[in-house]
Amino acid sequence: MLVRALIFFLVQLLGAAIGFWLGGIWSAVWVGAGVVWCWFLVDLLRSARVLHWLREAPEGPAPASVGVLGEAVDRVQRLLRVRDQATRESDERLQGIFDALQATPNGVLLLDDRGRIVWCNQRAAQHLAIDAQRDVLQFIGNLLRDPDFTAYLAGKDWSHDVVISTRPAESAHVARLSIQLCAYGDGQKLMLTRDVTAVEQAEAMRRDFVANVSHEIRTPLTVVAGFIETLQTLTLDPQEKSRYLALMAQQAQRMQRVVEGLLALSRLEASPPPGIAEWVPVAALLERCEQEARALQALIAPGQTLRFSQFNRPEDVGDIAGVPAELHSALANLVGNAIRYTPGDGSVDVQWAWQPDGSAVFSVRDTGPGIDAEHLPRITERFYRVDRSRSRDTGGTGLGLAIVKHVAQRHGAQLLIESVAGKGSTFRIAFPAFRLRRRQA
Numbered sequence: 145m146l147v148r149a150l151i152f153f154l155v156q157l158l159g160a161a162i163g164f165w166l167g168g169i170w171s172a173v174w175v176g177a178g179v180v181w182c183w184f185l186v187d188l189l190r191s192a193r194v195l196h197w198l199r200e201a202p203e204g205p206a207p208a209s210v211g212v213l214g215e216a217v218d219r220v221q222r223l224l225r226v227r228d229q230a231t232r233e234s235d236e237r238l239q240g241i242f243d244a245l246q247a248t249p250n251g252v253l254l255l256d257d258r259g260r261i262v263w264c265n266q267r268a269a270q271h272l273a274i275d276a277q278r279d280v281l282q283f284i285g286n287l288l289r290d291p292d293f294t295a296y297l298a299g300k301d302w303s304h305d306v307v308i309s310t311r312p313a314e315s316a317h318v319a320r321l322s323i324q325l326c327a328y329g330d331g332q333k334l335m336l337t338r339d340v341t342a343v344e345q346a347e348a349m350r351r352d353f354v355a356n357v358s359h360e361i362r363t364p365l366t367v368v369a370g371f372i373e374t375l376q377t378l379t380l381d382p383q384e385k386s387r388y389l390a391l392m393a394q395q396a397q398r399m400q401r402v403v404e405g406l407l408a409l410s411r412l413e414a415s416p417p418p419g420i421a422e423w424v425p426v427a428a429l430l431e432r433c434e435q436e437a438r439a440l441q442a443l444i445a446p447g448q449t450l451r452f453s454q455f456n457r458p459e460d461v462g463d464i465a466g467v468p469a470e471l472h473s474a475l476a477n478l479v480g481n482a483i484r485y486t487p488g489d490g491s492v493d494v495q496w497a498w499q500p501d502g503s504a505v506f507s508v509r510d511t512g513p514g515i516d517a518e519h520l521p522r523i524t525e526r527f528y529r530v531d532r533s534r535s536r537d538t539g540g541t542g543l544g545l546a547i548v549k550h551v552a553q554r555h556g557a558q559l560l561i562e563s564v565a566g567k568g569s570t571f572r573i574a575f576p577a578f579r580l581r582r583r584q585a
Contacts, residue, residue, distance in 0.1 A: 242263075242265075245265050246265045246266060246267075248265070248267065249267065250267060250336055250337060250338045251264070251265060251267045251268025251269075251270070251271045251272070251335075251336065251337030251338070252264065252265045252267070252268055252334070252335070252336060252337075253265075253268050253284070253334075253335040253336075253337070254332070254333075254334060254335075255284060255325075255332060255333040255334075255335055256331075256332055257330060257331030257332055258283070259283050259284050259285060259297065259333070260281045260282060260283050260284070261274075261279055261280055261281065261282055261284060261287075262280070262281075262332075263280070264276050264279075267337075268335075268337050270312050271310065271312055271319075271321055271337045271339060272287060272288055272310065272321075272337065273310070273311065273312060274287050284297070284335070285297060288308075288310075290308045290309075290310070292306050292307075292308050293306060293308050293323060296323070296325075297325070302324065302325040302326060302327065304324070305322045305323060305324035306322075306323050306324070307320055307321065307322050307323075307340060308320075308321055308323065309321070312339070319339055319341045320339070320340050320341045320344050321337055321338070321339060321340070322337070322338040322339075322340045323335065323336070323337050323338075324336050349525070357402075357406070357527070361399055361402060364395035364396070364398045364399045365395075365399070367391070367392075367395045368392050368395050368396065371388045371389075371391060371392045372392070374388060375388060402543070405543035405544075405547065406543065408473070408543075408547055409526070409543065409546060409547060409550060412470070412547070412550040412551065412554060413550065417554050417555075417556075418465070418466045418467045418470070418554060418555060419465070420465035420466075420578070420579060421465070422465065422466070422467070422468070423463040423464070423465055423581070424463060424464050424465075424466060424468045424471060425461070425462075425463055426461065426462050426463060426464055426496060426504075427461050429464070429468070429471060429472060429475065430452060430453075430475070430494075430496060432472060432476075433452075433472065433475050433476050433479055433494070434452045434494070436476055436479075436480075437450060437452075437476075437479045437480065437483060437492075437494070438450060440480060440483050440484075441483050441492075444483070444484065445483060445484075445486065445487075445488045446488070447488040447489055448483065448486060448487075448488060448489075448490055448491065448492060449490070449491035449492070450483070450491070450492050450494075451491070451492070451493045451494065452494045452495075453494065453495040453496050453497075461582075461583050462498070462504070462580055462581055462582040462583055463580070463581050463583075464504075464555075464575060464579055464580055465555075465579045465580070465581075466554075466555045466579060467554075470551045470554065470555070471551065471555070473547060473548075473551060474547065474548045474551035474552060474573065475506060475573070477544040477545070477547060477548050478506075478508045478548060478571045478573070479492070479494055479508055480544075481508075481544060481545070481571075482494075482508045482509075482510040482512065482569075482571070483510075485510065485512040485513065486510045486511055486512040486568075487511075487512065490510065490511040490512060490568075491510070491511050492508065492509070492510045492511075493507075493508070493509045493510075494506075494507070494508050495507050495509075498582060499577075501577055502577030502580060502582065503574060503575060503576055503577045503580065504574075504575050504580055505572050505573070505574050505575070506572065506573045506575070507570060507571070507572045507573075508570070508571045508572075509568065509569075509570045510568050510569055510570075511567075511568040512568050512569060513565070513566065513568075514563045514564050514565040514566050514567050514568050514569055515530055515561075515563040515565065515569055516530070516565045517563075517565075520561055520563065523545055523561060524545045524546055524548070524549040524559065524561075525546065526542065526543055526546045527542035527543065528542060529542055545559075548571075548573070552573050555575065555579060556575075556576045556578070556579055557573050557574055557575045557576065557579075558573070558574045559571070559572070559573055560572040560573075560574060
């Protein structure tokens with residue numbers, strides 16, 4: 145400011161000196177005054193340009209670069225640069241938050257104080273079958289017309305979630321959706337959605353599993369306890385006592401089979417997948433299955449027709465990589481089930497077929513009672529039975545197909561089931577080519 149005043153004084157003094165040199169004292173006064181007015185007009189024009197620049201922020205260089213106005217403009221520019229940098233950093237942080245919300249496996253919606261959608265991620269749009277751009281500022285109650293959610297939204301008790309049934313976008317199945325609201329700010333709400341279909345299914349399977357295990361073990365225990373009480377309280381002749389002991393042994397064996405099946409499933413689930421270092425001859429595997437199958441057939445269904453595929457050519461012989469005990473268990477389970485459930489005048493065909501791509505299919509086809517289509521999706525669940533009375537009559541534990549499925553998955557194979565009620569069933573295990581090697585002719 146002192147420099148500006150000094151320059152103004154020097155300019156005025158210079159004008160007065162020029163005026164005095166040209167015309168005396170009065171000329172010095174008029175020229176000095178003219179110089180002052182010129183200075184004032186130029187300064188006013190510069191101030192107006194600076195003010196316009198501050199108001200409109202036009203493109204181009206700053207209107208002043210020297211003097212007090214130049215310093216003010218420079219300070220404003222520095223403040224603007226700091227503000228722009230802070231704005232960019234804030235936008236980047238906000239975008240990072242939105243990206244994180246987009247990446248979360250749960251749905252996230254931001255609602256204003258009137259319950260309208262301000263923003264939502266793609267997962268929430270998929271859960272609620274809405275459009276993330278089109279449905280912005282739409283009332284959530286108009287888009288999600290579920291009575292339970294409507295009551296939950298109006299009740300304002302959001303300390304817990306609400307579970308509703310919905311049909312997600314691009315899905316043909318009904319899903320179970322957990323929704324919870326959280327209030328924040330001035331009446332705004334955060335809405336979280338989570339697909340709990342798999343959780344509820346797992347919980348239902350757990351309940352069924354516990355109930356089935358309890359039933360499978362409680363029934364033979366009740367029988368054994370009843371026989372023990374009979375033996376303790378009544379005097380029986382040796383023939384009756386022998387019959388009761390035989391029934392007790394039968395029920396004990398049934399419990400033992402259930403426990404062994406559960407332990408086998410537990411080992412399969414806990415152990416890592418088998419490698420490809422151990423090779424098992426397919427012919428030896430099928431030969432062992434055939435020996436056990438014919439012994440079982442002679443015991444329970446001597447009139448059945450049992451056919452195994454024969455390896456008459458050298459190129460039919462091959463090896464499979466895996467755990468021998470697991471592979472034998474899976475194949476023998478399928479053959480044993482077919483023999484047990486096929487009538488005495490029926491037939492069971494067991495085949496091993498090589499495929500052109502190097503894979504192979506082990507198939508068991510029977511002419512038994514077959515399975516209704518409604519049971520096929522759940523037939524491999526633990527303890528799931530199509531006919532409980534018939535399953536127990538044949539000595540089944542309800543764990544065989546579950547073990548077969550686990551063994552197939554551990555060896556990279558796939559269990560395929562085809563069945564028509566009254567016309568028999570076909571069970572196939574399709575083994576991948578990388579676990580097989582076929583010998584050359």
